[in-house]
Amino acid sequence: MKDADLIGSSAKFRTVLDEVNMVAPADCAVLIQGETGTGKEVVARAIHDGSPRRQNRFVALNCAAIPSALLESELFGHERGAFTGAVTQTAGRFQAAERGTLFLDEIGDLPLELQPKLLRVLQEKQIERLGGSRTLQVDVRVIAATNQDLWQMVQERKFRADLYYRLNVFPIKLPPLRDRKEDLPLLLDYFIGRYASKIGKNIKHVDKSTMGLLNMYDWPGNIRELQNIVERAVIFAETDTLFVDKRWLRCTSAESSTARDGLSALAEDEAAIIESALAQSNGRISGPLGAAAKLRIPRQTLESKIRRLGINKYGLEMRLTASTPSFETAAVGA
Ligand SMILES: Nc1ncnc2c1ncn2[C@@H]1O[C@H](COP(=O)(O)OP(=O)(O)OP(=O)(O)O)[C@@H](O)[C@H]1O
Numbered sequence: 656m657k658d659a660d661l662i663g664s665s666a667k668f669r670t671v672l673d674e675v676n677m678v679a680p681a682d683c684a685v686l687i688q689g690e691t692g693t694g695k696e697v698v699a700r701a702i703h704d705g706s707p708r709r710q711n712r713f714v715a716l717n718c719a720a721i722p723s724a725l726l727e728s729e730l731f732g733h734e735r736g737a738f739t740g741a742v743t744q745t746a747g748r749f750q751a752a753e754r755g756t757l758f759l760d761e762i763g764d765l766p767l768e769l770q771p772k773l774l775r776v777l778q779e780k781q782i783e784r785l786g787g788s789r790t791l792q793v794d795v796r797v798i799a800a801t802n803q804d805l806w807q808m809v810q811e812r813k814f815r816a817d818l819y820y821r822l823n824v825f826p827i828k829l830p831p832l833r834d835r836k837e838d839l840p841l842l843l844d845y846f847i848g849r850y851a852s853k854i855g856k857n858i859k860h861v862d863k864s865t866m867g868l869l870n871m872y873d874w875p876g877n878i879r880e881l882q883n884i885v886e887r888a889v890i891f892a893e894t895d896t897l898f899v900d901k902r903w904l905r906c907t908s909a910e911s912s913t914a915r916d917g918l919s920a921l922a923e924d925e926a927a928i929i930e931s932a933l934a935q936s937n938g939r940i941s942g943p944l945g946a947a948a949k950l951r952i953p954r955q956t957l958e959s960k961i962r963r964l965g966i967n968k969y970g971l972e973m974r975l976t977a978s979t980p981s982f983e984t985a986a987v988g989a
């Protein structure tokens with residue numbers, strides 16, 4: 656792979672690599688589960704790259720990023736006139752991924768009403784464009800990923816059991832970084848090499864106390880968080896030794912108690928935006944004055960994000976957080 660190799664030699668990670676090698680040529684559906692930043696997307700790409708479909712496209716679609724009303728057309732395409740604004744016939748992602756792989760990220764956010772349609776493609780390899788009656792044959796391998804507990808969602812009737820079983824033909828569970836800390840030296844080496852060469856630095860060592868700090872840390876944002884911290888440390892490095900400032904780590908294991916502690920930097924930005932919208936709408940989610948309308952995303956998507964990000968939607972904390980940025984700006988300016 657060009658962009659990211661799969662780095663790790665711990666027993667837990669070797670199991671993952673074995674699974675990737677086993678399933679890649681098999682052409683079956685794959686369900687990748689793991690916390691944020693554990694490498695779900697890189698694993699999906701590795702499976703594609705190791706499959707006979709590697710010459711064809713790897714198309715990724717994040718089910719949580721697209722309003723549910725638009726998702727059907729995004730997946731299956733639409734006929735001209737299917738809805739207001741549908742001025743031309745448009746192919747969906749399934750057709751774009753013809754003879755390749757379609758990566759459906761955050762599959763837990765696929766609306767219930769679309770789930771039978773996905774099941775149909777998986778079973779019959781057939782789709783219909785929105786507003787059309789013609790049945791189209793597609794040849795696409797589906798790899799799905801989620802950081803939610805999909806089985807729990809099945810129990811709660813938020814995810815169809817038949818689709819779950821169909822996707823779960825070959826499940827891959829990615830271990831969180833805190834469960835494979837033996838891989839830290841290898842990962843550090845890899846990221847240091849990558850970022851140091853990018854900016855023309857030569858870093859040969861990792862400071863001893865930094866190594867201790869990184870070993871103690873819980874890594875709630877997993878590999879992505881490690882990668883970002885190494886990039887920052889490389890930029891700051893003035894000698895050939897890498898130092899990490901402990902303030903760059905969000906919390907130590909002893910301090911991580913709330914759901915919010917487990918967020919990546921990206922998710923934190925997202926949480927701040929959502930909290931600010933909630934504050935402006937007085938905690939209302941739906942309706943024309945609600946936060947969902949403000950953010951121009953469907954209510955269900957917002958609710959799912961709120962749950963996932965652990966936002967305390969009616970709490971005072973939310974309102975305080977929403978007003979923090981302006982205080983910070985004031986403090987910096989003063
Ligand atoms: N084993 C690994 N070796 C090297 N880099 C990795 C590994 N796993 C993940 N990464 C890197 O970490 C970052 C996060 O990986 P990725 O986007 O695949 O995570 P994810 O599980 O999809 O996260 P999210 O749930 O937040 O979308 C990427 O930049 C990826 O290249």
Ligand SMILES: [Mg+2]
Nearest residue numbers: 692695696760
């Ligand atoms: Mg991802």
